[in-house]
Amino acid sequence: MEILGLVGIVLGLLLFLVLVYKGNSPFWCAALSAAVIAAFNLMAPADAIGAFTSGAAGLVATMLPICLGGAILGRLFSAVGATTAMAQFLTKKLVIKRAGDAQVRMAVLVCLIIAGLCTMGGIDAYILTFTLLPMIAVIAELVDIPRRFIPALVCLTSFFMAAPGAPQIDNIMARAGIMSFVYGDGAQALAPAAGEHFYVSAWAAPIPGLIAVIIMVVGGYFTLTHMILKAKRNGEHFEYGAMERLVADADRPLPPFGIAILPLVTVFFLYTVLPNVSPIQETPILIALAGGIAVTLITMGKYLPSKDKNGVAISKGKSAIKAINIGSDSSPYAFLQLVTPAAIAGVVTATAAFGLVISALAGLNISYIVLTVIAVAIIVAITSSPPAALMVAMPVVLGIMLGHGMSPDAIIDAIPGIARVGALAATTLETLPFNGFILLTLSLAKTTHKESYPSLCVLSVIWTLIGTIVAAVLIFAFPGLS
Numbered sequence: 001m002e003i004l005g006l007v008g009i010v011l012g013l014l015l016f017l018v019l020v021y022k023g024n025s026p027f028w029c030a031a032l033s034a035a036v037i038a039a040f041n042l043m044a045p046a047d048a049i050g051a052f053t054s055g056a057a058g059l060v061a062t063m064l065p066i067c068l069g070g071a072i073l074g075r076l077f078s079a080v081g082a083t084t085a086m087a088q089f090l091t092k093k094l095v096i097k098r099a100g101d102a103q104v105r106m107a108v109l110v111c112l113i114i115a116g117l118c119t120m121g122g123i124d125a126y127i128l129t130f131t132l133l134p135m136i137a138v139i140a141e142l143v144d145i146p147r148r149f150i151p152a153l154v155c156l157t158s159f160f161m162a163a164p165g166a167p168q169i170d171n172i173m174a175r176a177g178i179m180s181f182v183y184g185d186g187a188q189a190l191a192p193a194a195g196e197h198f199y200v201s202a203w204a205a206p207i208p209g210l211i212a213v214i215i216m217v218v219g220g221y222f223t224l225t226h227m228i229l230k231a232k233r234n235g236e237h238f239e240y241g242a243m244e245r246l247v248a249d250a251d252r253p254l255p256p257f258g259i260a261i262l263p264l265v266t267v268f269f270l271y272t273v274l275p276n277v278s279p280i281q282e283t284p285i286l287i288a289l290a291g292g293i294a295v296t297l298i299t300m301g302k303y304l305p306s307k308d309k310n311g312v313a314i315s316k317g318k319s320a321i322k323a324i325n326i327g328s329d330s331s332p333y334a335f336l337q338l339v340t341p342a343a344i345a346g347v348v349t350a351t352a353a354f355g356l357v358i359s360a361l362a363g364l365n366i367s368y369i370v371l372t373v374i375a376v377a378i379i380v381a382i383t384s385s386p387p388a389a390l391m392v393a394m395p396v397v398l399g400i401m402l403g404h405g406m407s408p409d410a411i412i413d414a415i416p417g418i419a420r421v422g423a424l425a426a427t428t429l430e431t432l433p434f435n436g437f438i439l440l441t442l443s444l445a446k447t448t449h450k451e452s453y454p455s456l457c458v459l460s461v462i463w464t465l466i467g468t469i470v471a472a473v474l475i476f477a478f479p480g481l482s
Contacts, residue, residue, distance in 0.1 A: 005353025008040020013382050016344060020384075021433060030340045034347040041351040048347055055346015056339045059387050062176045066169060067335040068328065069289030070124030073263065075327030076293060077123060078131040079319070080300040081252065082260040086114050087135045089257035095143065101229055107143040108225050111136055111153045112217065119160035121264025122167040122271065122289050126337070126437060127330060129154055133444050137243065146236040147243060149228050151441035152455035156224075158431065158464060159216040161386075162423035164209035165202050165272035167285055170423040173387045175200040177394030177422070178415055186398055193408035199282060202272050205420035205482035208474040212424055212467035220463040227455055242446040255300045262299055267292035341385035345392050348382075362400045369476045372397050372418050373468060376425035384435045386426035394422055417475040417482030424468040431460040 016033035020026050031052070038048035077083060090110040098106055114135070118128050136153045139145075145153075162170040178200055182190045254260075271288035274280055297320060304319040314322070348354055361375060375397055380389035397418060401411050431438055433449055442452055475482050 002353045002356045005041040005351050006356060008037050009348055009351065009353055011040065012037035013344070013348075017384075017432075020439070023439070026337060026340050030344050034344050037344070037347050037351065041353055043347075043351065047350065051346045051350035052343045053346075055349070055388075056343040059173075059339050059342045059391060062172065063169070063335060063339060063387055065284065065286035066122075066167075066172060066289070067124060067332075069286050069293070070122060071127045071330050072324055072327035073267070073289050073292050073296065074118075074123040074127035074131055075323050075330070076296045076320070077118075077263060079305065079323035080296060080303040081254040082263070082296070082300060082303075083114065083118070083131050083135055085254040085260040086117065086257060087139065088254065089260075090114065091139060091142070095139070103143050104145065104228055104232070105225050107139050107145065108153065108221060108228065111139060112156050112159075112221055115154075115156040116160050116217075117261060117264050119157045119168060120163065120166055120268055121261075122267035122285075122292055123264075125157045125161060125168070126440070127327070128157060129437070129440060129444070132157075133441070137240075137445075141238050141240075144232065144238045145228055146231050147238055147241060147445060148236075148447050148451040149224070149231070149455055150445040151438070151447060151452045152224055152459055154441050154445075155431070155437075155456050155460050156220070158427055158460040159213060159220060159467075162209070162420075162427050163213045164204070164206040164420070165268065167202070167267055167271040167288055170386050170390070170426045171202045171204075171419075172285060173390040174204075174394060174419045174423040174426070175202075177390040177392075178398065178419055180391070181395035181398045182412075182415075185395060186402060189402055190398070190408050190411060193412045198412070200415060200419050201275065203276060204416035205471070205475060207481045208417070208471040209420045209424070211474065212471035215470055216463045216467040219466065220459045223458055223463070224455060227458070243444075252305070253303060255303050259299050263292040263296040266295045339385075339387070341383035342388035342391065345379065345383050345385070345388040349392055358396060358400070361396070362403060367472075367476050368397060368401055368406075368414060369417055369421055369472050371400065372422050373425045373472050376422050377429050377465075377468075380426050381429035381432060384430060384432065386430055389426050389430075390422055394418070397422075414479075414482075417479065420482065421468060421472045421475060424464070424471055427464045428461060428468055429465075431456065 012033040015036055016029050019029040034048065034052045087110065090113060094106040094110055095103055115132065119125060132154050133150065136150055140147065140150055160166055161168045182194050182198060267288045270283045270291045271285060275282055301316055301320060304316050304323065306313060306319065308314050361371060364371060372393065375393040376389050379393050380386055383389055398411060433453055438456060442449065445452065
């Protein structure tokens with residue numbers, strides 16, 4: 001029966017991937033996929049529905065703060081023209097004065113810097129896409145980068161999603177998956193060793209994590225610039241095609257660069273730096289994002305639009321409320337897109353067939369660091385959801401470690417390294433062709449998979465995988481680094 005159940009899991013997941021790939025809503029596709037999986041595993045309808053809803057519910061409390069806060073911050077950051085101000089400042093300093101290949105290299109570097117600043121500053125990557133893409137299109141037009149590379153330039157954010165200290169989903173969910181086991185299923189064994197104040201820092205295993213990010217950034221940067229320059233030498237040029245021509249903040253005052261980055265610095269300081277330099281053990285992500293929102297309004301409120309889209313004058317207060325409303329209204333969709341695949345994972349993990357997978361993983365005579373990479377990469381490929389993969393894989397790995405007789409103290413000591421490679425592994429096979437982020441960027445840039453996915457794959461799958469493997473090797477060879 002378990003073999004039939006495994007077949008059902010594969011068929012159900014393939015159905016979900018094909019339907020989403022063809023542009024259907026992931027919400028009903030997830031329910032249909034879960035129904036197929038449940039049917040092949042002979043699950044009672046009530047049990048299947050319970051597993052489906054509980055799988056999604058498990059992420060709600062953790063995901064809602066970052067989706068809501070990140071969406072509002074991202075919208076306000078765009079409304080005050082901060083992203084455009086950063087782009088204009090860096091373009092003038094690094095791009096305009098150069099020509100030829102050097103200009104292209106600097107243009108890609110500018111996109112990389114902005115993506116890094118915004119990601120490390122706590123703006124949700126999904127929401128950030130809508131802010132970055134129009135600005136990147138303007139830069140691409142300026143230096144004649146073919147439009148098919150715009151999605152890859154937007155996807156530069158993937159290098160920073162699991163960076164040490166990044167106030168992003170990957171770090172947060174790696175911690176959440178671990179804590180749910182330490183004080184949940186593994187409480188009897190691990191809670192006494194962990195103590196009351198056990199905490200997985202966003203800075204977990206910083207040296208291997210930073211080395212991995214540097215490899216991703218350097219390798220991805222030079223690979224992408226090479227691909228762009230090769231395309232230009234083959235006669236390709238920029239053209240808008242069917243893409244909407246969006247020139248944000250064209251004729252309006254913009255904040256200075258130093259002011260524009262203050263909200264990002266604030267979020268990073270509150271979430272990442274403060275817990276390491278003060279008695280405060282943790283700053284909740286929503287508090288850090290609220291700090292960034294407050295700094296945006298205080299320092300750049302005067303740069304909010306003074307007219308609505310119809311040209312009617314509005315007060316700065318109404319303009320701020322409008323931006324907050326738009327950000328708040330956009331967060332539920334992003335939130336549901338992240339949570340829905342977890343509902344499928346809830347059904348999968350409730351099946352007896354999933355036990356076969358766990359048994360197979362438990363039977364592998366490999367390092368727990370390598371096991372973490374394999375488990376997270378497989379589940380993120382299946383669900384296209386880093387939060388779901390981390391919430392499922394982290395407890396699985398820790399449970400296998402306990403089952404193998406590893407002492408609770410040794411497991412607690414190994415957790416920082418496991419958290420880092422888990423977060424990094426969640427960035428690898430996430431961006432397969434059917435991923436929602438990939439579909440969104442291709443849709444906005446009006447390009448096809450054939451045109452844009454090769455460069456996307458190199459950046460967000462191959463280089464992230466290389467960085468993850470390097471971090472895993474370093475943590476395995478030098479455990480003290482974690």
